[in-house]
Amino acid sequence: MSTAQQFKDLGNQAFKENKFEEAAKFYSQAIELNPNDHILYSNRSGSYASLSKYQEALTDADKCISINPNFAKGYQRKGLALHYLGEFEKAIEAYQQGLAKDPSNSLLQEGLKSAQTELQGTQNNPFASALKNPNILKLLGILQKDPRTSAFASDPTFMQLIGLMISQPQMASQFMQTDPRISTALSVILENPEAQAIFFSEFAGKVKKPDGEKKDHPQQQSQHMEEEQPQPQQEQHHHTHTDQHHQAHTEQHHQTHTEQPQQKQHHQPPPKPQPQLEEWEVQKNLGNDEYKNKNFEKALQYYNAALELNKEEALLYNNKAAVFIEQKLYDQALESIEEGLKVLEVHSSFQKKAKLLARKAKVLSLQNKVDEAIQIYEKSLVEDHVQSVKDELKKLQKMKQDLEAQNYINPQLGEEANTRGGDAFKAGKFPDAIQCYSDAIKRNPKEPKYYCNRATAYMKLMEFPNAVSDLEKCLSLDSKYVKAYVKKANCHFVMKEFHKAKTVYEKGLELEPNNVEMQQGLEKVRFSIMQGSGSEEEQQQRAKRAMQDPEIQQILREPEVINLLNDMKDHPQDGLKAIKSNPSLAAKIEKLIEAGVLKTG
Structure with a gap:
């Protein structure tokens, strides 16, 4: 029986190899055996953070701190998760709590500095705070979908202008004069009823509806490129063509919305002077x-x-x-x-x-x-x-x-690692054996027997899904590796996936028809299918797992199967005749019975 320390060591090794999913899995297994070890939660929090699962990382960091409030690294884990969740103030608080425990901790110091910088940047960035407004987010989504403004919406300088306009709506007219892209964006907004409603609900009384203000020449966009990298020539041609199209469209829009009595036009204010570039x-x-x-x-x-x-x-x-x-x-x-x-x-x-x-x-x-x-x-x-x-x-x-x-590839060293794995396996040190076999695979990833050997060690630890994955890899490298068929079928049988076990045994027997172990295994599977192996609850769980199998899902979606199952409710005899007359349909129904999704009798 493996200990929590062994699973922890496996997790640490996986983490060093950047296999963060695998690391998190091993730490979870260790936690099941020792749920009061704060370091296990800290390590799993680090794995989750590396997978960008920051909410899970935060949960584990909190658990770590609750078990050992004096463990400074727990606060570093918490601060990091909060940082990437955008909770900069809470991140700062977590880092400060950690520094109270360990004032010289460089990770906490760097994290605190980074969170404070982010917070300052957010406070100085009106656009960042505006993104908390769902109406503003919806408005930006409309701009991103429209071809006239999609390019603008991905431009950080344009988004900064939008941020300033959100925070200072009274300056909207000046922004429109300064950057013609704002005028184009407003044209898009005014043509979209939903966008128009949002715009005037957010800026009512602060921004006057633009009455057909003429679009500036596209060349003036260059004023606002201090933080932009120039685009290649091919893209420039595209943008020039697009800008000309936008200008024509805007001028047409201008004519439509400015057909007013002559005397009103005399009251329009003169255009503001364009700002001069330095x-x-x-x-x-x-x-x-x-x-x-x-x-x-x-x-x-x-x-x-x-x-x-x-x-x-x-x-x-x-x-x-x-x-x-x-x-x-x-x-x-x-x-x-x-x-x-x-x-x-x-x-x-x-x-x-x-x-x-x-x-x-x-x-x-x-x-x-x-x-x-x-x-x-x-x-x-x-x-x-x-x-x-x-x-x-x-x-x-x-x-x-x-x-x-x-x-790292070296077949000779791979064979040496495989030998060490065999020795560890014989000694009952299955986690150590897995480490050795994993090293052998890295040394020679095209050798099928290493995957089969590691699968055997996984089976001893009752890690059957991992074992199946390794055996599938083994068979992808050597489709005639009979031992892999036997072991894979056994894994499916233990997991009560009888339909899969039956298929694997049958494929293996095509290679070795006289293989006694596979013959006996196939008979055992058939008997279990007929008897509906297990209690009623176990059978329900088996059927539930089978429903997650893509093969079973595909069968259940096929029209002929759906029609048959509906007919069987009211006319079972007609359904049986349809099955007997259609071998393909019969095979599918048999597969559903083998999987436990359908019951006979």
């Missing part, structure tokens, strides 16, 4: 245009000119780094990024810092410095949780895992 912004926008056209040397000249005028704009260094990346001058890209980060030491902005760090991680990954790149991506996400950065991090972690697995 010279460094002009140079930056010219650089963006050259970047889009892949004229990288000219883009670099404009960015340098912009920096001569404004050395305090950190993202200009980021733009320069983008040029250097295209030129494959990675060291120069890193130097430019470091200059931008130095600027942010004085003029702090967590969003800009996140962008620079993400660009730095990209450069490091291109230099094949995978471990460093992963660390920098993680730092970027601490500054600002951007989904695209998170996706890049996951890709890099997967690449690292694949490379490590490839480098």
Whole structure:
């Protein structure tokens, strides 16, 4: 019988290998055997957090703290879960409670600093607080679905403007003059009855309904790209065409809504003057245009000119780094990024810092410095949780895992690990045997017998689903591995999946018709099916499990089966005739009986 410590060790090993689902499972098994061990809840909380299951991670962290209030790491686990759930104030409180227990704990200190930065950013970001309003969320959803505004809705600069407009509705007219995208968005809102109702219910008395204000020229969008990376030329053509279409549509909309008596038009206020760009912004926008056209040397000249005028704009260094990346001058890209980060030491902005760090991680990954790149991506996400950065991090972690697995392959060492597993199995140390067989699989993942051996160890621990998974892998590598058929059928039989056990035995007997063990196993399965093995409650549980089987679900969805089952209620004799005359239908009904879904007699 395995102990809680053995399952804990398996969980720790799985966690080190980034197999977080497996780790959480082993910790759960350990908790069943020792529910008062606070470290087990802490470890499982870490596994859940690594799987982005932050609510489960929080529950386990709370349980850990309730068992041992002096365990500082429990508070770190709680703070991390609350952080990613967006509960920054509660995260800060958890970190502070942990530091009261262990003032020198670096993880708690870093977590506290990160949560405080996030909270400050949220408080300074009106858009973040507005997202708590379900009406605003619905409005943004409408903008994301409309082709005219879908691109805007994914642009962080545009969303920041929306945030400012939400917090300062009286400034809406000025925003429309400043950025033509706002006018386009308002046109979409006013054409959609649901969006219009939400808009005026949220901003009634603060924003006047725009009376056909003319859309500005699309080129003015370049004013608001300080934090945008320039798009490739092909995308630029697409946006230009789209903007022209939007302008034509908006002008038509303008004509429709401004057909009013002549005398009223004289009372309209004159248009407000357009804000003038600073010279460094002009140079930056010219650089963006050259970047889009892949004229990288000219883009670099404009960015340098912009920096001569404004050395305090950190993202200009980021733009320069983008040029250097295209030129494959990675060291120069890193130097430019470091200059931008130095600027942010004085003029702090967590969003800009996140962008620079993400660009730095990209450069490091291109230099094949995978471990460093992963660390920098993680730092970027601490500054600002951007989904695209998170996706890049996951890709890099997967690449690292694949490379490590490839480098670990060694068939000779795999056979040695398999031998150690056999020795542990004979000694009754089944968790140790699983570890050895797992190592053998990593050393040589194409050897079927290692999966079969590990499945046997899982069976000793009554981990039948894991055993079945290993046996299926074994058979996928060698479809004539008879022992795997025997063991797999036995697992299904123990789990009372008689229909599956019968199928596996039959396939195995096709390979070895005289195999006595499989013949006896098949007879035992048939007898159990006929007798309806187990108590009434056990049979109900068996049927319930069978209903979750995709094969059984598919059979029950087929029209001929549905019609037959309905006919059998009122006309059983007609149903029996239909079964006898249709072999395919008969096989399906037999499968339902074997699974325990249908009963005979």
